[in-house]
Amino acid sequence: MQPRDVALKLWVVLARAFDAVNHHSRSSIARFGLGTTEFGVLEVLYHKGELAVCDVQRRILVESSSTTYVVDKLVTRGLVRRRHSSHDRRVVLVALTPAGRRVIERIFPLHADAMRRALAALPAPQQAQAVRLLRALGKGAAALPDPPSGTSRPTRRRTRSAASG
Secondary structure (H helix, E strand, C coil): CCHHHHHHHHHHHHHHHHHHHHHHHHHHHHCCCCCHHHHHHHHHHHHHCCEEHHHHHHHHCCCHHHHHHHHHHHHHCCCEEEEECCCCCCCEEEEECHHHHHHHHHHHHHHHHHHHHHCCCCCHHHHHHHHHHHHHHHHHHHHCCCCCCCCCCCCCCCCCCHHHC
């Protein structure tokens, strides 16, 4: 297999592996009545403590408007609280409520177990190796400039079919 072909094969295999593992992640989270973004907000606050909404957004990798919407939902459900920073009133901080802490303390270990099962096809040493390789892959791809945007669309080769004569 040519190196270019290996890269394309890796891309396809990586996408399929992500889809399979992500399916397990979404299913695991859904059983708790949460969306993945809601879970992500609770999880990051559980592990990092009170954060600015913009920091939550950066850590869970979603759009700013989505984070605000999800935080609003979690505030309504009594799982997080919001307050303005005493140092900068423009900064909105968000933290778990006692109820939110109880929820994430109960469900995080169950979700972590589900993810361990989803990744169990690789033994721990290979998982550690995969972490190193995928981190390097991600950093390398992130350092590349965006591909040039073309104004023309790819052309399709026209062929005459038997039906068109």
